[in-house]
Amino acid sequence: RGGGDDQAMIDRMHALMGTLEGADEGMLTSALTLIVKICTAIQQQPAAPKVRSIKRRGAAFQKVEALPPLIDLLACAGFQFTSDADGESVVLPQGASLYILSELKGLCDSHLRRVAPQAAAAAPAAPAAMDRGTRVFVRVEGGVDPARIEVPDSFFEFTGADLKAAQAQAPGSGQLMTKTMRESLKPKYKYCLLRVRFTDGLILQGLFRAGERAEAVKRWVDSCINTPDRIYHLSTQPPVRKVTDAASLPKSLAELGLAPATLLNFFWQDGVSEGAGFIRRDLAATASPLTAAALPQPEAGPARPPSRGGAEA
Template identity: 25%
Template sequence: MAEKIKKFFQKKKADAKFKLAGPGHRLSESSISSQSVVRREEPAVKRSGLSEESKVAAEAALARLSQKRDNPAFNTSLAAIRAQVKRELESETANSKGSNEPLQVEKKIEIEKEVPGNFAASGVYFKCPLISNDILSRDEWKRNIKTFLYEQLEEERGLTACLIIQSCNNNREKIDTCVETLCKYLENIVTYPEEEKYQKIRMSNRAFTDRVQPIEGAMELLLAAGFAQQRLFNNEGVEEDFLVFIKDNVPSVESLVTLIDALRSAEPIQLELDRNLQVLLPSQAANKVQLPPSFYALTPEEIKREQQLRAEAIERSQMLRTKAMREKDELREMRKYKFAIIRIRFPDGILLQGTFSVYERYLDIHDFLRENLEHSDLPFVLTTPTGQKLNLDENSNKTLIDLRLVPTSVLNFAWHSSVAEEINNSPNKDVYLKPEIMVLVQEI
């Protein structure tokens, strides 16, 4: 992104990060309670085992496990939650013989609106720290980003127009074509400043009407580059609309070079997927099993087509098929989804739930869990419902689709064998999530 664009948003970005940092803390306060939960962006690191430093950190965390909590009110609430979980698990064992089946998604995709209470999540939500700390749906963010950018036009029309082109249009191919056409207009003026033919754009010209005019922000860019709309006579003597470059409208012809650079280097304002973190009791997890429509990568027309494909699938299921054929169908089925629900079940029955893109990596799940663990420096293991242990060294860069965790999956949590025995012998062996996360457990 061009340097001026970076400076333009630098202050707003810094303000957003400052707000996300949360309230300050005294140096004497517990380091555990003030740990940052900001998402880590560093690349995956190969781990071959516990280093000496990791062992020291693990020993320190284990020592803390033996200490009593300072907040008795939370202990009381935690005891109530554990008691409720125990009752539910006993009931579940009696009714279903302790079934540990993963979270199920109803096979049939309903076009009609489902009862929201049955949804595993109310929807898919995003953050945009560049603009604000709000958590909104994608459509709401599109409107907010558009409003935000148009508010900046008066301060810096040219550079803001570049961002409008990138952020307020959907077709990437048409955006790229428009950018190249606009750059060609401006490059011609820079290269041939005295050539009058390069200083006029006929608005009825097919290249302009097809490549430039339909793209939001393109006209704002041309106005910022010194063009003004005028009625002129064409070569046939007919009066029509032209965009005419007026040198006095810009500081210098050379300033167009900065605008060309901004056009080519600007990127759309990015949204960050919000995890929509939930802490669930077993009964709540059992009731919330369906995915909302926003999780599907399907239009209503595609849903109808999908129903037809399901009928064909029933016919195919009666035929002998190879493993490769079954895997191909399985991948095609998973690609219907844009997002996935991942639930992590702890030994005490509590489930931690998060929303992920189907193309995120296992490392993202690992980091999400570590950010919410009370003892995040202790090693742990996640196991799929089929019994596969997810190893960070082998699976960190595999996507959720690669690991067959789409559209939903329940992963079972356990402490790593190197610390499991010592944890099981500690007084607070059943402490898993941070207190501020446990208070999110939905009402019993």
């Protein structure tokens, strides 16, 4: 399905949500909360059939059944309504767009914030969503090396304590550095810029907080490629180290040594690379030549340590 078809479905979904104005608040809140849970489960385990199939006659799903526009909403997002010996089910096929699924989840979340402001206010504050600044590049022969990434000062966090320690070790201070002081001088990263290189020559770029887990990177890549259900891996430059294996996914990007910037290589687990392009067609259509200026500026921040050079992945 092309980008235009996706947008038509998204527009239809917005229209359907508009028809729910005036619906019973408690019923709508319960139904939307369930849809958000279903979407989240699929995003976290896109290849697991069990999270893609929901019993239509189950007590939980009856909350959705009670509001017919929500059934149409699920259909717009690619869900299919099936019937077999086990009963009726709502199923999201493996080939359905996870991009549309993400839009569905965001739409329901947004509506929940409007219909249940008290519940939202009582919930623990979640970190603000990170704008990935997703971009697609194509490397020009003789152009910028995608592995050489000079990140802006705002990627670094340098505290007053760091400055004092730096002054203490300045030439002529006569003070020896303790282990604690040496540790305090290590750069602290707020952000992590990641580039994912595909074998078809395209490069995907996104911005993360250094404390985010590798799981967030996988979800981002899933949302950007054509076949997220197919098993793939992301690995660092030699020495090669997978950052999408079970042991790495729960770790932060800082823990994995990916901050402040890293180039990762994308490869399918089965080793087969033939067929359509990796990146979604609508995203691939925005590809531009990779230049030294192709970096995000997340925010203004304190200067990095003077001794720190550019980050090279």
